[in-house]
Structures are given as structure tokens and as C-alpha cells.
Amino acid sequence: MYYIPLKISKELVNKEVLFHEVDQEQKDFYMTRNWFGRTNILSEDFHQWLESLGCSIFFAEVFYTPPGGKMLWHIDTEAPSNFVKINFVWGSQHHVMQWGLYNKKEPKEISLTSASTKYLNFEPNEVTLVKSYKIETPTIVNIGTPHRVINNDKTGRWCLSVNIHKDGNRIAIGDAAEIFSEYVLD
Numbered sequence: 001m002y003y004i005p006l007k008i009s010k011e012l013v014n015k016e017v018l019f020h021e022v023d024q025e026q027k028d029f030y031m032t033r034n035w036f037g038r039t040n041i042l043s044e045d046f047h048q049w050l051e052s053l054g055c056s057i058f059f060a061e062v063f064y065t066p067p068g069g070k071m072l073w074h075i076d077t078e079a080p081s082n083f084v085k086i087n088f089v090w091g092s093q094h095h096v097m098q099w100g101l102y103n104k105k106e107p108k109e110i111s112l113t114s115a116s117t118k119y120l121n122f123e124p125n126e127v128t129l130v131k132s133y134k135i136e137t138p139t140i141v142n143i144g145t146p147h148r149v150i151n152n153d154k155t156g157r158w159c160l161s162v163n164i165h166k167d168g169n170r171i172a173i174g175d176a177a178e179i180f181s182e183y184v185l186d
């Protein structure tokens with residue numbers, strides 16, 4: 001399983017607060033990792049909804065994909081997994097998130113982001129594409145399997161990505177499907 005679109009509102013994000021916090025003049029790929037725990041980037045309604053499901057925010061971060069931008073294939077964590085984040089997307093109208101399978105045997109070396117977090121990245125020929133999806137409504141995404149974003153618009157793509165925990169642990173997408181079952185978009 002790669003993604004689970006949710007029937008919750010994008011308005012659960014305080015966009016004014018969010019866009020005050022990011023550099024809207026960005027021209028290149030850009031990421032932040034600034035907001036741990038409860039944050040006023042997300043509304044009180046969002047926090048209460050998450051807490052009603054026994055979940056909480058570990059951290060939230062923002063990714064910007066410029067017009068014509070194509071991310072490298074990567075996994076957000078230091079080892080392959082099925083862990084999830086909830087993504088909210090704005091800006092670009094022509095964009096896609098893609099997932100693939102690592103098609104080599106050798107283990108990958110761990111890389112560090114600018115925020116010193118561990119991730120894995122892949123060469124284009126090391127991943128076989130298996131799924132493409134355009135995120136419109138807030139969507140649970142699998143970030144533990146190789147994925148990337150392609151933005152085919154003249155407008156940049158902004159993504160607020162919320163790393164959620166349950167009982168202090170990251171959530172695998174199979175568990176997320178159960179936890180959020182009432183809110184899955186048909």
C-alpha cells in the first residue's frame with residue numbers, strides 16, 4: 001500500500017501561519033524541519049482530531065518542488081519500512097507522487113539531509129516505478145519505500161508533511177489504514 005487519501009479538509013492547516021514561516025520566493029528544491037510536536041501551523045481542530053485517534057505529531061516539515069522539478073528517488077528513513085506521513089499539497093496543478101521498488105540487491109548507504117536526518121537515495125536506474133498518484137486531498141503516504149515527486153507545472157508545489165506517531169512510535173501504513181478507516185476517501 002502506497003497512499004490513503006483522507007476525507008478531511010485542507011483547511012485544517014493554518015495556511016497564513018505556514019506561508020509566513022516559509023520563503024515563498026523559493027526557486028530551488030527546499031525543505032524545512034522546524035516544527036516538533038503541537039504547532040500552530042496546524043489548527044486546534046486538526047490536533048484534536050489526531051488526538052481522538054490516539055495519534056500525535058512528531059514533527060511537521062515543508063517541501064518545495066520548483067516548476068519542472070523532479071526529486072531524486074529516496075526513502076525518508078534510514079532503512080526501508082512502510083512508515084507514513086500525512087501530506088497536504090498546494091500550488092502546482094500538475095504534479096505527481098511516485099513510488100517504486102529498489103531493483104538491486106546491494107544495501108544502500110545512508111545519506112544525511114541538511115537537517116542531519118538519515119535517508120536513503122537511489123539512482124534513477126535502481127528503482128522500478130510501480131505507482132503514481134496526484135495528491136489533492138490530505139493524504140497518508142508511505143515514505144518508507146522509494147518515492148519521489150515530479151512537478152510538471154509552471155507553479156511550484158508546496159507540501160506540508162506531518163510525521164505522526166501513535167504511542168510514541170511511527171505508524172506503518174497497514175496500521176494507518178485501520179486507525180484512519182473512518183476518514184478514508186472512497
Ligand SMILES: [Fe+2]
Nearest residue numbers: 074075076143
Ligand atoms: Fe520523502
